[in-house]
Amino acid sequence: xxxxxxxxxxxxxxxxxxxxxxxxxxxxxxxxxxxxxxxxxxxxxxxxxxxxxxxxxxxxxxxxxxxxxxxxxxxxxxxxxxxxxxxxxxxxxxxxxxxxxxxxxxxxxxxxxxx
Amino acid sequence: xxxxxxxxxxxxxxxxxxxxxxxxxxxxxxxxxxxxxxxxxxxxxxxxxxxxxxxxxxxxxxxxxxxxxxxxxxxxxxxxxxxxxxxxxxxxxxxxxxxxxxxxxxxxxxxxxxxxxxxxxxxxxxxxxxxxxxxxxxxxxxxxxxxxxxxxxxxxxxxxxxxxxxxxxxxxxxxxxxxxxxxxxxxxxxxxxxxxxxxxxxxxxxxxxxxxxxxxxxxxxxxxxxxxxxxxxxxxxxxxxxxxxxxxxxxxxxxxxxxxxxxxxxxxxxxxxxxxxxxxxxxxxxxxxxxxxxxxxxxxxxxxxxxxxxxxxxxxxxxxxxxxxxxxxxxxxxxx
Amino acid sequence: xxxxxxxxxxxxxxxxxxxxxxxxxxxxxxxxxxxxxxxxxxxxxxxxxxxxxxxxxxxxxxxxxxxxxxxxxxxxxxxxxxxxxxxxxxxxxxxxxxxxxxxxxxxxxxxxxxxxxxxxxxxxxxxxxxxxxxxxxxxxxxxxxxxxxxxxxxxxxxxxxxxxxxxxxxxxxxxxxxxxxxxxxxxxxxxxxxxxxxxxxxxxxxxxxxxxxxxxxxxxxxxxxxxxxxxxxxxxxxxxxxxxxxxxxxxxxxxxxxxxxxxxxxxxxxxxxxxxxxxxxxxxxxxxxxxxxxxxxxxxxxxxxxxxxxxxxxxxxxxxxxxxxxxxxxxxxxxxxxxxxxxxxxxxxxxxxxxxxxxxxxxxxxxxxxxxxxxxxxxxxxxxxxxxxxxxxxxxxxxxxxxxxxxxxxxxxxxxxxxxxxxxxxxxxxxxxxxxxxxxxxxxxxxxxxxxxxxxxxxxxxxxxxxxxxxxxx
Ligand SMILES: Cc1cc2nc3c(=O)[nH]c(=O)nc-3n(C[C@H](O)[C@H](O)[C@H](O)COP(=O)(O)OP(=O)(O)OC[C@H]3O[C@@H](n4cnc5c(N)ncnc54)[C@H](O)[C@@H]3O)c2cc1C
Ligand code: SF4
Ligand code: SF4
Numbered sequence: 033x034x035x036x037x038x039x040x041x042x043x044x045x046x047x048x049x050x051x052x053x054x055x056x057x058x059x060x061x062x063x064x065x066x067x068x069x070x071x072x073x074x075x076x077x078x079x080x081x082x083x084x085x086x087x088x089x090x091x092x093x094x095x096x097x098x099x100x101x102x103x104x105x106x107x108x109x110x111x112x113x114x115x116x117x118x119x120x121x122x123x124x125x126x127x128x129x130x131x132x133x134x135x136x137x138x139x140x141x142x143x144x145x146x147x
Numbered sequence: 148x149x150x151x152x153x154x155x156x157x158x159x160x161x162x163x164x165x166x167x168x169x170x171x172x173x174x175x176x177x178x179x180x181x182x183x184x185x186x187x188x189x190x191x192x193x194x195x196x197x198x199x200x201x202x203x204x205x206x207x208x209x210x211x212x213x214x215x216x217x218x219x220x221x222x223x224x225x226x227x228x229x230x231x232x233x234x235x236x237x238x239x240x241x242x243x244x245x246x247x248x249x250x251x252x253x254x255x256x257x258x259x260x261x262x263x264x265x266x267x268x269x270x271x272x273x274x275x276x277x278x279x280x281x282x283x284x285x286x287x288x289x290x291x292x293x294x295x296x297x298x299x300x301x302x303x304x305x306x307x308x309x310x311x312x313x314x315x316x317x318x319x320x321x322x323x324x325x326x327x328x329x330x331x332x333x334x335x336x337x338x339x340x341x342x343x344x345x346x347x348x349x350x351x352x353x354x355x356x357x358x359x360x361x362x363x364x365x366x367x368x369x370x371x372x373x374x375x376x377x378x379x380x381x382x383x384x385x386x387x388x389x390x391x392x393x394x395x396x397x398x399x400x401x402x403x404x405x406x407x408x409x410x411x412x413x414x415x416x417x418x419x420x421x422x423x424x425x426x427x428x429x430x431x432x433x434x435x436x437x438x439x440x441x442x443x444x445x446x447x448x449x450x451x452x453x454x455x456x457x458x459x460x461x462x463x464x465x466x467x468x469x470x471x472x473x474x475x476x477x478x479x480x481x482x483x
Numbered sequence: 484x485x486x487x488x489x490x491x492x493x494x495x496x497x498x499x500x501x502x503x504x505x506x507x508x509x510x511x512x513x514x515x516x517x518x519x520x521x522x523x524x525x526x527x528x529x530x531x532x533x534x535x536x537x538x539x540x541x542x543x544x545x546x547x548x549x550x551x552x553x554x555x556x557x558x559x560x561x562x563x564x565x566x567x568x569x570x571x572x573x574x575x576x577x578x579x580x581x582x583x584x585x586x587x588x589x590x591x592x593x594x595x596x597x598x599x600x601x602x603x604x605x606x607x608x609x610x611x612x613x614x615x616x617x618x619x620x621x622x623x624x625x626x627x628x629x630x631x632x633x634x635x636x637x638x639x640x641x642x643x644x645x646x647x648x649x650x651x652x653x654x655x656x657x658x659x660x661x662x663x664x665x666x667x668x669x670x671x672x673x674x675x676x677x678x679x680x681x682x683x684x685x686x687x688x689x690x691x692x693x694x695x696x697x698x699x700x701x702x703x704x705x706x707x708x709x710x711x712x713x714x715x716x717x718x719x720x721x722x723x724x725x726x727x728x729x730x731x732x733x734x735x736x737x738x739x740x741x742x743x744x745x746x747x748x749x750x751x752x753x754x755x756x757x758x759x760x761x762x763x764x765x766x767x768x769x770x771x772x773x774x775x776x777x778x779x780x781x782x783x784x785x786x787x788x789x790x791x792x793x794x795x796x797x798x799x800x801x802x803x804x805x806x807x808x809x810x811x812x813x814x815x816x817x818x819x820x821x822x823x824x825x826x827x828x829x830x831x832x833x834x835x836x837x838x839x840x841x842x843x844x845x846x847x848x849x850x851x852x853x854x855x856x857x858x859x860x861x862x863x864x865x866x867x868x869x870x871x872x873x874x875x876x877x878x879x880x881x882x883x884x885x886x887x888x889x890x891x892x893x894x895x896x897x898x899x900x901x902x903x904x905x906x907x908x909x910x911x912x913x914x915x916x917x918x919x920x921x922x923x924x925x926x927x928x929x930x931x932x933x934x935x936x937x938x939x940x941x942x943x944x945x946x947x948x949x950x951x952x953x954x955x956x957x
Pocket of ligand 3: 062100414
């Protein structure tokens with residue numbers, strides 16, 4: 033995993049989010065939604081997007097949001113039928129891959145520094 | 148393993164990944180996965196190979212593991228602050244190897260019999276399948292869902308070699324997540340992947356039609372069906388389970404509101420979420436069970452080990468007067 | 484008080500009803516569509532009061548401390564109105580206000596502003612009523628948002644009226660925290676000065692609507708018509724003729740051009756669209772009457788070159804065609820080669836009936852905007868109510884700057900159309916990104932008047948500040 037591969041993955045994610053209209057039709061579909069957008073699909077997507085683009089928020093909070101998704105795809109079906117079909121659930125999965133890879137990359141670097 | 152990984156990825160997922168990579172089992176138990184099949188005389192080679200997966204056979208261990216992870220998370224050690232999972236368990240006084248060692252595939256374990264039923268159903272419908280026994284690998288899908296794509300990809304390629312070495316051509320899966328993994332994700336990572344993967348319910352529906360067999364339950368019962376997400380929205384099988392239920396004499400299917408079942412089924416919160424957000428998982432489960440109870444059914448039928456574990460746990464917690472049963476088991480009991 | 488904003492707010496509305504989590508602030512700070520919220524404009528806190536009192540406390544606090552408040556229903560308006568323009572703001576979500584009181588004996592429901600439109604529609608239908616609005620985002624939008632925009636979405640205004648005709652009164656929290664009630668409990672609205680109107684369609688400039696007294700209307704019998712046309716202007720001519728013949732206004736009159744229809748048709752297995760699609764729903768108290776009107780519509784469609792026009796009786800077909808049109812974002816499922824498409828620019832205008840055809844031609848070939856001419860255009864709209872939409876799409880990979888150019892030109896073209904034909908946009912609102920046009924269309928004297936009204940009601944300009952000014956969209 034290199035920096036450029038990580039950047040590619042990041043672009044794939046932000047491109048998908050770019051296609052999301054923030055119409056929020058997925059929100060009520062999400063089994064983890066309990067009244068706050070961060071507990072829902074659309075909130076997760078907006079968080080990833082601004083984290084990647086501007087480094088907003090902490091990785092821990094982001095991780096907590098991403099891993100509280102059950103990957104049930106109910107949002108994705110909603111988005112496909114009623115909206116843009118921007119693959120929200122798959123994008124959340126990609127964002128998890130992004131976190132893992134970023135962490136692994138950091139780990140490799142640390143390793144290099146300590147002979 | 149890098150320290151930074153543990154800072155951001157929930158320990159439950161890292162733990163499960165390590166189990167798969169080191170012990171080739173979701174629950175990390177080294178005990179054979181094939182015990183359930185020891186009296187069934189399943190050949191290793193056959194036209195169709197049954198893929199049993201970790202789920203049902205090791206569910207008892209997974210229950211213990213989830214319990215331990217839940218305690219860890221309650222102590223605020225679900226993520227970030229822990230240095231190592233064993234240390235976390237040490238702190239909350241849980242000895243994971245202790246728990247798992249005590250449990251063996253017992254008669255009152257509701258999960259293992261599902262595997263036996265699956266074989267029995269297929270046999271009753273005239274299909275003899277093979278099984279790789281100890282050689283059957285863990286498909287690795289939990290790694291995929293946790294974001295460990297590279298580990299999953301590598302694992303899938305290793306597994307494909309195993310399948311090839313046994314001349315496997317056609318797989319019949321039982322656990323929805325593993326079947327989706329083998330059918331839909333392996334091809335993304337394995338060049339020339341040529342295994343034909345079907346879910347057992349697809350095969351059953353075809354066979355029921357062909358043989359004209361008429362299943363029948365001993366006592367009339369009103370059931371409702373919980374679609375596992377992996378079956379309804381990944382494998383896209385929503386008609387098959389209903390066709391099967393409707394084919395059984397004595398079963399009345401009380402389906403939910405169309406916006407809560409089939410391809411719109413609400414998630415029960417079982418599976419990975421329990422490993423990282425157990426309290427949320429429980430609330431999700433309660434919401435789903437409440438929907439299911441509204442149908443007035445006395446039995447909830449499903450067909451996924453994670454769903455069944457979750458639904459059983461939650462219905463117990465709610466003191467609900469319903470039984471959770473696997474579709475394959477129900478069908479087995481309804482066939483001569 | 485005097486702690487941090489968030490700790491003060493938590494004391495005022497309860498700690499579970501306020502958040503300063505960065506990701507919460509981002510999610511509530513955005514409206515639908517692009518562009519992303521600029522990081523410096525992310526609100527400092529989100530509050531979600533569960534009662535009118537809570538709203539009042541939050542407003543009092545903001546007013547005293549002169550903190551901007553942006554009101555958010557579901558944030559589905561996409562002209563920038565629910566989105567913060569000024570830094571350091573509080574985002575007030577109405578989604579905690581979900582009470583529903585039924586007063587069927589007096590023909591109204593009293594609805595919390597945060598009640599979701601889809602849930603409301605289902606509830607009303609189950610009681611034999613019709614929700615007189617179909618907003619494309621009904622699955623997420625709130626009644627408070629719809630009332631604040633005064634939009635009936637896809638429905639034809641001259642058939643059953645606009646939302647204002649159904650709002651018997653509202654409960655509003657004024658910027659200083661005072662709670663007032665407007666209107667009546669009678670089905671007859673007050674004559675003369677009825678300041679309900681100050682808040683319906685006010686886009687949150689004058690107060691936070693907390694409750695809506697919503698008149699119910701018995702469900703009607705419907706008949707469905709679909710037509711396919713070789714030219715878009717044929718569809719315009721069909722509706723012009725329909726009204727010229729003094730036929731009763733339909734509930735629905737929709738158009739979806741052929742290229743735009745392709746993706747939604749594919750999604751529903753409808754094959755290739757036979758031409759530009761027109762849809763209509765006629766309604767009446769009696770089925771025979773609705774059917775007769777539908778037959779008239781078919782006749783009119785055919786007389787204006789329809790390749791095919793018929794009454795749709797199959798439930799399945801009704802769902803498929805109408806979903807293909809109502810779920811308009813489905814058109815973005817089209818692709819160009821391997822590339823997925825995104826919206827780059829959008830236009831929406833309600834034009835004079837006699838110029839429907841002229842505007843359609845102008846959108847396609849009449850203007851001289853270069854970036855728009857090069858981009859792919861989808862045309863659709865509520866043609867039965869003379870409302871036309873244009874959406875210019877681009878491949879995801881198109882650089883941001885080029886996309887912004889398309890967006891800019893689309894806004895300019897929208898202004899041109901409205902100025903040229905003396906009309907205005909009929910949906911989504913007039914403030915925020917539409918303010919530069921507003922000033923041109925109605926002049927600075929009109930704008931100053933509105934600014935003065937705003938100042939009188941909201942002296943510290945805490946509610947949705949920047950929207951009336953057009954800040955950020957100069
Ligand atoms: C896919 C899609 C389709 C759409 N289709 C249509 C359509 O067909 N017709 C149409 O007109 N619009 C349409 N819209 C735009 C938008 O959905 C509507 O204008 C809708 O009414 C906004 O409702 P909301 O609850 O999301 O309000 P928001 O977008 O949150 O708010 C709208 C405005 O009202 C203010 N506001 C919200 N609630 C209150 C309140 N309780 N008190 C005071 N002010 C308040 C906000 O500050 C903002 O200025 C569509 C949007 C999308 C994403
Ligand atoms: S439904 Fe799709 S487009 Fe709409 S907010 Fe959700 S993910 Fe985005
Ligand atoms: S896949 Fe995740 S985000 Fe989507 S509905 Fe399920 S839990 Fe919510």
